[in-house]
Amino acid sequence: MSQIKLGSHVGMSGKDMFLGSVKEAASYGANVLMLYTGAPQNTRRKEIADLNIDAGWEYADKVGIKEIVVHAPYIINLANTVKPETFELAVEFLSKEIVRTAAMKSHILVLHPGSHVDAGVDAGIAQIVKGLNMVLDTDDNDVYIALETMAGKGSEVGRTFEELKRIYDGVERKDRLRICFDTCHVSDAGYPLVTDYEGVLKQFDDILGLDQIAVIHVNDSLNPCGAHKDRHANIGQGTIGFETLKRIVHDERFSTVPKILETPWLCAEGSKEKTIPPYKEEIALLRKPTTSIFNVFSIFILLFISYIFSSARDLVSSISRSVCASYSAYPYAICI
Numbered sequence: 135m136s137q138i139k140l141g142s143h144v145g146m147s148g149k150d151m152f153l154g155s156v157k158e159a160a161s162y163g164a165n166v167l168m169l170y171t172g173a174p175q176n177t178r179r180k181e182i183a184d185l186n187i188d189a190g191w192e193y194a195d196k197v198g199i200k201e202i203v204v205h206a207p208y209i210i211n212l213a214n215t216v217k218p219e220t221f222e223l224a225v226e227f228l229s230k231e232i233v234r235t236a237a238m239k240s241h242i243l244v245l246h247p248g249s250h251v252d253a254g255v256d257a258g259i260a261q262i263v264k265g266l267n268m269v270l271d272t273d274d275n276d277v278y279i280a281l282e283t284m285a286g287k288g289s290e291v292g293r294t295f296e297e298l299k300r301i302y303d304g305v306e307r308k309d310r311l312r313i314c315f316d317t318c319h320v321s322d323a324g325y326p327l328v329t330d331y332e333g334v335l336k337q338f339d340d341i342l343g344l345d346q347i348a349v350i351h352v353n354d355s356l357n358p359c360g361a362h363k364d365r366h367a368n369i370g371q372g373t374i375g376f377e378t379l380k381r382i383v384h385d386e387r388f389s390t391v392p393k394i395l396e397t398p399w400l401c402a403e404g405s406k407e408k409t410i411p412p413y414k415e416e417i418a419l420l421r422k423p424t425t426s427i428f429n430v431f432s433i434f435i436l437l438f439i440s441y442i443f444s445s446a447r448d449l450v451s452s453i454s455r456s457v458c459a460s461y462s463a464y465p466y467a468i469c470i
Contacts, residue, residue, distance in 0.1 A: 138383060138421060139201065140352075141166040142395040142413040151180070152190030152238065160197040162413040163421075166392040168203040168244070168349075171234045175208060177227060182237045191239060203280075203349050203392055204235040205244045212265035213248025213258035213291045224248070225265050229273060236275040242348050242392070244280045244314045247292035247301060258291040263304030270307040280348045282314040285322035285364035293323045293362070295341040302342065312348035316396075317382060318367075319351075321374050324360035328378050335387075350393045352379055352420070368397045369416045376419075383420045393420075 141164030146155045152169075159167035172179040194200070210228050214220040228245070235243045250258025266279065281301060286293030292301075302308055315338075321327050325334045338344065354372030356365040370376035383393050395416055399408035 137165065139166045139390070139392045140164060140383065140395075140417055140421060141168065141199075141392065142397075142411075142417070143168045143205070146170065146172075146185075149186075151184065151186040153186045153193055156190045156194045156197070156199055159199060160193075162411070163417050164413070165198050166201045166203065166394070167199065168205055168392075168394045168396075170205050170207060171231065171238065172207070174205070177207075177209065177223075179230075179234070182234060185238065187238055201392055202238065202240045203242045203244060203394060204231070204238060204240045206231050206246070208246065210245065211248040211251075212262045213250045213289075215253045215257050215261045216251045221261065221265065225268050228265070228269050228279075232269070232273055232275050232277050232279075235277045241276055242278050242280050242312065242314075244282055244349060246282050247284065247290070247298070249289045250291055252289055255291060255297065258289070259297060259300050259304070262291060262301055266301070266305045266311075267307075270305070270310050278310060278312040278348055280312040280314040282351070283316050283319045283323065285316075285319040286324075286362040287322075287364045295338050299341050311346075313342060313346045314349045314351060315347045316351035316353060317374060317379060318353035318355040318372075319364060321355050321359050322357055322361050322363055324362075326359055327382075328359070328374055331378060331381060344387055347388065347391055350382065350388060350391055351396055352383060352393045353396050354379060366397055368400070368412055369395070369419060380420055384423075 141159055142162055144155045144158040144167050146152060146169045148154055150157070155167060155169050171185070194202075206228065210224045210231070211220055212224045212228070214224070232243060247262050248258060250261075270279075281292060281298055283295075283298065284290040284292040292298050298313065302311055305311055317327060320334070325337070327334050335344065338347075352369070354367035354369055354374045355361075355363075356367045356372055357363040358373050367373075369379055382388065395413055397412055397416060400410040400412050401408050402410060
């Protein structure tokens with residue numbers, strides 16, 4: 135299998151800007167990253183010339199980072215039919231974000247489809263389609279808009295694969311659309327990733343096509359499947375669990391797809407402030423090879439042999455440790 139594309143969301147600020155983003159990602163052992171080109175909650179943006187893009191890519195080449203993903207700000211709401219000024223801002227700002235994404239040499243701009251603000255799903259989808267057609271009709275940048283799968287909180291559009299397909303169906307330049315598959319959101323929306331992983335992916339493939347997944351957000355969830363809450367948990371600390379998340383990270387069908395962690399930062403002991411990024415440890419944990427049933431069986435055979443032939447125990451113990459070390463990410467591996 136080719137090297138897994140795995141990284142996290144990183145910041146971009148200060149004098150270093152993009153160079154600082156790359157340095158942060160490299161410190162986590164990442165080979166891809168995701169960022170916002172400015173604060174996600176507002177329209178304030180530095181000029182493209184001030185983003186330190188060339189220096190960032192020069193450093194990225196040195197540390198093996200070949201690809202980045204850009205996330206559009208949350209203030210873009212193409213689904214709003216209630217306030218015309220909100221929709222107009224969304225169209226204008228999305229157009230600008232595509233230009234900034236291209237300038238940063240990224241080909242993927244992740245976008246939350248939007249919220250219909252109680253106008254209804256049909257009205258929201260129609261408005262999203264209208265907005266995307268307006269934006270893409272005048273843009274020829276080599277950038278995909280990756281519509282994110284949503285948890286279904288409030289009046290979010292995109293909570294089902296069918297809703298995303300309806301957006302696809304209405305957009306004229308479908309070749310410019312892709313999907314961002316968020317594991318937390320998909321589970322919270324009611325798709326049973328844990329109990330029916332292949333069934334969920336087959337359903338997605340039948341409706342949209344697995345080839346449309348351009349980026350995967352790898353997040354655990356604090357809530358049960360179908361909760362429609364959208365609260366991320368750290369890897370292995372939520373209701374999705376380590377095994378399912380590792381399964382999607384190592385799934386050969388997504389070998390060329392960037393996987394991005396958006397898990398919560400951690401608190402130092404005795405503190406309530408989240409100041410410690412978890413990404414270095416989580417990336418290392420997820421990168422480790424998947425332990426096959428054969429390998430687990432081999433370990434137990436070695437244990438059995440060591441019990442029967444006590445004189446060979448030291449040798450078997452050494453071999454067992456080697457096997458376990460290779461698969462230590464497997465949480466139930468037994469080492470002598």
